[in-house]
Amino acid sequence: MRPILELLPEELPGEGYRRAQIAHWLYARGALDFAEMTDLPKGMREALSKEWRISEFALVEAYPSRDGSVKYLFTLLDGKKTEAVYMPYPNRKTVCLSSMVGCPAGCTFCATGALGFGRNLTAAEILAQILAIAHHQGISPREIRNVVLMGMGEPLLNLGNVLKAIRTMLHPKGLAMSPRRITLSTVGIPKGIYRLAEEDLGVRLALSLHAPDDETRRKIIPTAQRYPVAEILEAVRHYYAKTKRRVTFEYTLLKGLNDHPWQARLLAKLLKGLSAHVNLIPFNPWEGAPVAGTPKAGILAFAEELKRLGVPTSIRWSRGRDVGAACGQLALKTPTSLTFTPLLEDAGR
Structure with missing residues (x-):
């Protein structure tokens, strides 16, 4: 079929x-x-x-967090697995979608990167995550108004399928979403950023920068060996010039690596003249992680330094940590504290 x-x-x-x-x-x-x-x-x-x-799934499992978010573990029809996260807020419902099985980027702070690359998801498999989550939540798929492509995978390395899925999300007879409510997160693939700008879909771009200097970035992000910060920022500036969409810079704070005051000052200098927002992310621990997170006091100090320098900054305090659903924790692992919850078996076969 x-x-x-x-x-x-x-x-x-x-x-x-x-x-x-x-x-x-x-x-x-x-x-x-x-x-x-x-x-x-x-x-x-x-x-x-x-x-x-x-349905694109042989099995769907749901693992609810104490904070109201839910991690979904999807077994695809070929037996491979991927994950998504549902995050309800008082005024919106958000889903964090995956674009791959695993991820080739290999960021040291991310459990998904430790899995390595499995395969790209098809456009149908990306969209099916939304439909399965809505089914489990007992809501219409159109009640999910915010989508972030920040789950497993590097979306710009699967851009054809991601764009195809986004077009159905935006289509008035599809999910009828606003492009402002769709965010694509990338570790920084310049060629993909340029292509995304030319597609002119109006979606938001989030860049996982995590360090303002190449030396530090190469220690924590393997792709930084190929793409220096200056080259990535040139592509980001082109994206902003083309779309007029403010760009979010994601920055996971790691103890002793990228949390020094001089790095906050350099980050502010890099973003000067660009409509940007910095989203600081506390490190979410996972088994075997080779790095440690910056303590809360250090996170607050880094944020204050950026704000002092005129950079719009927020801190994304994580949700779903107790079930391995927080940023950087997606690793296809069943939470040990919860029971197995099958939702859809042999759907669509």
């Missing part, structure tokens, strides 16, 4: 009216089975179920 989520709404099977019905069932009502599409003729439903599949 073929993955129906690979198709844009105007490419769905059937004539115009039937296409609109299928799109509504998929993206507004979150149907995971063609049998649910009761306003379609029975024969059409049967034909669709023989040729197409909706």
Whole structure:
């Protein structure tokens, strides 16, 4: 069977009216089975179920955190696994999606990087994460209004599939999201940043910088050996000039590595003249990590130094740490304190 989520709404099977019905069932009502599409003729439903599949997962497991967020572990149809995180807030519902199985970037502070690279996710597998989460939460997929591509993987190394998924997220007959509510996070692949700018989809860009100087960055991010800070920032400035979207700079603070006052000052100097926001991230521990996090006092001091220098700065205090769902913790591990929670078995086969 073929993955129906690979198709844009105007490419769905059937004539115009039937296409609109299928799109509504998929993206507004979150149907995971063609049998649910009761306003379609029975024969059409049967034909669709023989040729197409909706779910991309053999199994979905959910692990709720004490803070209300939920980590989802997806077993793909080929047996490989990936993860996503659902984060409800009083005024919005956010999902953190993966674009790969594992990640090739190998950042020393990230558990996903320690897994290595498995494979790229298809556009259907990226979108299916949203539908599965909405199904489990008992909400319409369109109630999820914020998407961050900050889970497993480097999105700019799977940009074709990521862009395809984003187009369905933005499509008025798809998930009908605002481009301002979609953020793509990258470790800094200049070629991908330029291409993203030319696509002109209007989504937000987040750069995982983590150090303002090449010497430090090479110690914690292997890709920094190939892409120096100056080259990445040149691409980011092009992205801002093209899109007029403020760029977020993500910065995980690591004890004794990138948390010195001089590094805060250098970071402020680098961002001068650019519409930017710095998001400081406390390190979230994981088993076997070769680095340690900056203490809270050091995080606050680093933030204050940036603010003193006129750089808009916030601290992203992590959610989901107790179930391994916080930034940098996604490692396909079942939380030992929780029970196994199967949600969808053999869906879409």
